[in-house]
Amino acid sequence: MKKPLLFAIISGVVAMLFVALYLASLETTYRKSAEKVKVLVAKQYVDQGSAITLELAEERTVPKDYLQPRALQAIKELTDSDGRSVFISLVPIEKGEQIVTTKLSMLGVDTGISSIIPTDSRAVSIVFEAEEVVGMIKPGNRVDIIGVFEYRDKEGQMLEEASTIMQDVLILSVGKSVLGGSAPRAGDKNAAKMLANQGGESRIPVSFAVAPSQVEALSLAADKGRIRLSLRPVGDDTIHEAKGARMQNFFKDITSTVQASAKGKSAISEDYVKEMQKKQKEALELLRKYQKR
Template sequence: MKNKLLLILAIIIGLAAAAGIYLFLDNTRKTYQVNSDFVSVVVARQRIPAKTQITAQMVEMKDIPAISLNDLAVVDTKEVLGKTTKSEILPGEQVLRERLATERSSSEGLSFQIPQGKRAVSVAVDEVSGVAGLVKVGDRVDVLGTFDLQGATGQEKVSYTSILIQNVDVLSIDQSASPDALTSQDSKKASNSAHTITLSVTPEQAEPLVLCSEKGTIRLALRPAADQNVIYVPSIRGNQLIR
């Protein structure tokens, strides 16, 4: 009986001590909050791998001591949602701005500049097919393709020209994604040499673009800066040039 009473007493003392510690810590936390010594910061709820688009399920807000706040930490989830990570972020780690890729920044690498749902496809151009080297990064172009189709038995091949894709962004010129990169500068240094222009296209647009560049010829048509209209123009056959 005596041992049982001692056990009960020990349990009561233990619970009282635990409650006292909890109240002390809770009171300390509230005191810090009142004194603005705690701040809310965005932290990773789970491991976020590099080159991952951040969703609401991956992050959360957390109160931390102000002294522990990193100067580059994000304090609003709106700043991170939809952004792509440059490097891995561990669970509970503060989300830092330097870990997030800035939108369409050439310093992050080309893969960070490609919009969601698009692909980067490079095509070879010269001074003629590349609009005299006057296309620059950030411009929008149409791509025209010329190709031959075999006619019926005994008939000659027929040449066609068609607008393959319209209103696509120029991501890079040669190996430069800088808006200051102009193909005309390079063409003056190396006449008749081919250059590459990388376009932002959908997977569906990539197929005819690659097929015609491999089996036919392509030519870029530079669009006006403010024109994003897509129009329907039927293909033209070689014999239509003769009236």
């Protein structure tokens, strides 16, 4: 009788030890899940290609188990020692979403623009004369692209035409300035040197984000014609009907207006007629100069 009793006592002790260990593991697991840690989340929707600034993120406290791998945990991680942003978003980040490094790219001179090209878009670069873009357009602006072409019709007559070939196009970069790049600070010798070099360039490349189906058309227009840019106001994404303009029609419209005025068919003033005739003369002289080139 003593052996069965002894065995029962030992079995009970072992069982109690296993229960104690199990309860201890549960307590440890609970404590870990209840432990709070800090994490950075987006304060608002962050579009692709945006610099992650201090205004776009905030610190929040979450259970440790909810912390995503490679998530940023401190607001100071967003800037360098000079207070400049160091990350750019590779993909859109939703409001309240944890900011993880797998969705970011380091921002720098060697970053390039591949990380900021919108999804389902392609980047196309065109070189412009410096005076056409400096002080007018910046990365992040939206423009309409106008092509100016010279060609011959079926009768062999030389025609000149300006046509809006694309509207509401995002500019990714202008020279060395890239979308989402930090503005140079006073005293930053490297930035000052970069701007000085760009300021001395006579021709500056501009990169546009266009749909894959538009790449060929834009490339052809840039190669066979001259490209002009029309800057859009902030927030204007309206697509307008563009009929194009021909130099021949321009002359025809002026002549018709003058003739109508001469016959008394309109109430156009004499000064207005003289101004229209002056513009016609200037346009003809400009065309003659162009044809001599």
